Amino acid sequence: TQLLEQSPQFLSIQEGENLTVYCNSSSVFSSLQWYRQEPGEGPVLLVTVVTGGEVKKLKRLTFQFGDARKDSSLHITAAQPGDTGLYLCAPWAGSYQLTFGKGTKLSVIP
């Protein structure tokens, strides 16, 4: 059974601070996706990482896929209130479906 854990579950920080959230599993994945969900909306795809050790940057967001393709991290530099939301990771295990983690709920206080 695939175990997928996201940490921390909740994070509240001041504007301008840096933060890192994590997505860990006991299984190896073909790829992994990160989504952000704002209140009252559906999740929106941020990035897909495919290769072990891969690092992708999206403005102030840096995504890393672990060398063993079992884990991933999302680092936000100088967080802004617009970064507030639920961050979900979704590993791709080769089937038609994505399995989502429970997410990290981030609040950035102005």
Add this chain to the structure above:
Amino acid sequence: NAGVTQTPKFRILKIGQSMTLQCTQDMNHNYMYWYRQDPGMGLKLIYYSVGAGITDKGEVPNGYNVSRSTTEDFPLRLELAAPSQTSVYFCATGTTGKEYGYTFGSGTRLTVV
């Protein structure tokens, strides 16, 4: 370009009533999915479809039914609504390949009282 459209946005049902949640996409994606999201529990897959005429159960299918007669539409039917079905429901579409992500609708918030 509308993407994925879900209706209604909000609905209150009484126990035992039935309803259909609508999902329409204009992206010509073969794969469509229904998820429910409960607080602190992430997204749970209810049903999915890999193309018109083909549907299959996900992780939590009990109490729901789906059909897929066209590429564009993937309605979710609730029969005999129960309080346990109070949730936010999301429809999503996807394409083949591990680098392609899902596109989600904006959700339907359902309360069963």
